[in-house]
Amino acid sequence: MVDDDDSFSTTTVHASQLRSIVERIERLEEEKKEVAEQIKEVYAEAKGNGFDVKTLRKIVALRKKKPEERTEEEAMLDLYMQALGMLPGGEG
Template identity: 70%
Template structure:
């Protein structure tokens, strides 16, 4: 029984990594296409896609992060004389 050639083992590992990444990239593209379809459907039903994307981004944030960003936005708007409160 002979030991495996280290170059062959490394080549096989590299090939496996590349193939896994390629499969995941294809899955990611499929999911991205699905998301785009949902946004298009929402737009077709009269929803503002830019605002919908913002809602999705806000929902990803935790409460303290969102509060901090809102406070900074208020500060910047106030500094520019654009405060809406």
């Protein structure tokens, strides 16, 4: 094994860069944890004000989707529910 200055400095730079990346990820993970806790608190507040948390979560998920994605998803849900006899005219 050859030890030369270029090999050592490259390893040092990569180690330094790696450490920086890992530390950034750790900070972001901590921020994510704090945000998740804040979201949990907002849902608890909503529940305390009489809102249904399960429905709120569904609304938040639906708002993330494009209208055409929601329409397609709803059509598939209706189709499956009808096939299972869960809607009027279903075969179930």
